Amino acid sequence: MLLTMAALIAVGMAIYIVFPLLSAETAGGPLPLDVTVLSDLKRRRLVVYDNLKDLEFEFQSGKIAREDYEGMRTNYLGEAAGLMAATQDAELLKQDDAVVEREIAARRAQRKTPPKMEYTCAACGYENPLPVKFCGECGARIAGPRKKS
Numbered sequence: 001m002l003l004t005m006a007a008l009i010a011v012g013m014a015i016y017i018v019f020p021l022l023s024a025e026t027a028g029g030p031l032p033l034d035v036t037v038l039s040d041l042k043r044r045r046l047v048v049y050d051n052l053k054d055l056e057f058e059f060q061s062g063k064i065a066r067e068d069y070e071g072m073r074t075n076y077l078g079e080a081a082g083l084m085a086a087t088q089d090a091e092l093l094k095q096d097d098a099v100v101e102r103e104i105a106a107r108r109a110q111r112k113t114p115p116k117m118e119y120t121c122a123a124c125g126y127e128n129p130l131p132v133k134f135c136g137e138c139g140a141r142i143a144g145p146r147k148k149s
């Protein structure tokens with residue numbers, strides 16, 4: 001009894017230790033980087049078109065009965081239509097993503113722009129558009145950048 005329990009615990013611990021290692025290995029397997037929803041849909045569409053071509057060929061060469069051919073053809077065409085619809089959805093989603101990405105990038109850029117400095121001349125009141133030491137209008141010395149509040 002005690003021995004069986006010890007054996008069970010040992011087996012349990014072995015599974016506990018080994019299993020995560022195995023699953024980590026499969027998870028980190030060589031997945032191609034370019035597998036996206038869109039590329040996967042495209043691949044599946046090409047497979048369906050291939051099947052359609054083969055079907056057409058086999059029907060033309062008299063290997064398939066007409067009703068079998070028509071049934072299978074309808075299936076393939078339905079599948080192709082579904083894949084095309086899914087592709088359109090995925091493309092729209094991708095466009096949405098692009099819009100969101102641009103929005104985020106714009107906001108980040110906005111946050112990064114430094115606060116506006118004022119190079120207004122104390123003597124003549126000219127607002128120098130660039131950081132300058134001397135006024136571009138009257139040549140008076142600019143006291144230095146002041147932070148616009």
Ligand SMILES: [Zn+2]
Pocket residue numbers: 121122123124125126135136137138139140
């Ligand atoms: Zn000035």
